Amino acid sequence: MASTPHDLDNLVAQKYQHGFVTDIESDTVPPGLDEDLIRLISAKKKEPQFLLDWRLKSYRHWQTMQEPHWAHVRYPAIDYQSISYYSAPKAKTDGPKTLADVDPKLLATYDKLGVPLHERARLAGVAVDAVFDSVSVATTFKDRLSRAGVVFCPFSEAVQAHPELIEQYLGSVVPTTDNFYAALNSAVFTDGSFVYIPKGVRCPMELSTYFRINAANTGQFERTLIIADEGSHVSYLEGCTAPMRDENQLHAAVVELVALTDATIKYSTVQNWYPGDENGLGGIYNFVTKRGECRGDRSRISWTQVETGSAITWKYPSCVLLGNHSVGEFYSVAVANHYQQADTGTKMIHIGKNTRSTIVSKGISAGHANNSYRGLVKVATSAEGARNYTQCDSLLMGSECGAYTFPYIEVKNPSATVEHEATTSKIGEDQLFYCLQRGLSQEDAINMIVNGFCKSVFKELPMEFAVEAQNLLAVSLEGAVG
């Protein structure tokens, strides 16, 4: 029986607000994948030989691999030959040097997305490396960052400027052979972000990248590498949106984080890729490999994610805790509405002594969506005194959706402490009625209850993004109770 006097089904159909297509001449290669294409990408990017070799090695390995099907998601087979692997907006000159050189249509697109490229960005303290399809077109505040010695630039630029860092660290956290999608990404990635924080430097501002898939039928394979040298500190945020398309688009990114001794990396994601329409048509397949390695003692890596988009999400930001006393954290809010499918969680691999990890996962399911938490806590024999705390809560809205929890725990050291708490609750007809009886509107009541449920994750987000995340949640779930 319905929980409120409104006809909620009418309210469920909240339209995706970022569904526009920018009409720019694209430099797009025809669909298809072979070694020639990889050579073409590498040549277009004027890459050094080691990188081409690395791509080809990845490609050859990928050809021997099978697409994984263990996740709790369903989708038709992907034809990897029908995807175009390279799409770049055509530059008027060799490449934009300043914002004035950037295609005004592109800037208008960012404007609609609310990406703070101009002066307001500086006021907000946000430096943005905007990735439009495959090529980064504008990077702000590079000067201020470079004065601090921080390198924050498009990946392809880093390949030219800092090849030694790329060669040393690329693939050192997520090897090319790691999994099907990571191997594919390693072969065909086109751009992404690169961050290097030198020894002892506290990055003077939040670093932020907005990714956006624009051209139809292009896979986006970005590659992000963040290195925090000894004693450094950085907070990084990625936000994602994609325009509305009827066909499904593949997004297979790889993110690698390296934290050396006493370094801290805080990586926050607000993901709002197009989820498909209310009938499950279209939407992004988000198959992403994100992993951080706490290489040094007392290092710390913290993942915070708010996932409201994508037709399918397959993503497990993980921490490998190598250094003694290193800390890994994972805070996640994953929302699935309509016919979205999310299989997400984390892996915490304890190897160093006295390593600690915290997992807080909040899954919200509405409509016909399925939301799964999948997490691994592994304590190696070497990890004397390791501790993990996992809290995994699911909230169901309506009766057609599902929530699943798949916790895997492997402990090989008897001194370890591993705690796991899990709850599943239905968004209460009782809670909702209580709020209505106090005079709140249906929408306000749902926002309040859901935000309360997510509070322990939102407080981990940088302030301005916490507000964005709350708004996003409100839009994603409007009227989702019925």
Added chain:
Amino acid sequence: MTTNTQNAAILEITDLSAEINGRAILKSLNLHVRAGEVHAIMGPNGAGKSTLSQVLAGRQSYAVTAGSVLFRGENLLSLPPEERARRGLFLGFQYPVEIPGVNNVYLLKAALNAKRKQAGLPEVDAFEFLGLVREKMQLMQMDESFLSRGVNEGFSGGEKKRNEILQMAVLEPVLAILDETDSGLDIDALKVVANGVTSLRRHDRAILLVTHYQRLLDYITPDYVHVLMDGKILKSGTASLAHELEARGYDWVREEAANK
């Protein structure tokens, strides 16, 4: 807002029938409540007391099959629950629900502002609001920490009920329906809650006390006592009826009604 509304009709229930999942609970119930009055609705378990509270507050899982309810002359049954609340109908819940992560004070402020908006008043500012809440909290002997805790989160039974009366004090309803407000309270908590309610008696406000036991009425003397049995009001009287029920139970009321 009403001033001088002594004896104005607040609630007029006429031949009200309601069911849940096809099972009839209320069967042609009649009840009239005027401003300034306190009515106690008593009855055995399963008589329909809570159903009456829920139907008046607009819970949709109950279907009204017949009858009418006027709230200050307006058709109450056509309004969604939030509109009923904004017009001054307050339900003190028998089992106040926990809403984890939502600040008690945040809900309270949102509730007050929803009501003020309805009345065409500006939103209350934070400073003014805190002053108001602190004053009401003293009345309910609640300490500051209540404000920052999650709504009813980890509250004891007594704390939850005190929190309900605090909300009532802040929202200043025209009609307060208190559903089994005394259940689960020890004697000290009962006194605090009862004193809170008594202090909220006003000439322009009506209170409906829904209760199973007479003990609450030792502290709040009602103007009228009604016996709700078999889905209707079988007998009405004054405060002394509550004592009679305490002494004799409920069965005689049914027999008496049958012999009429």
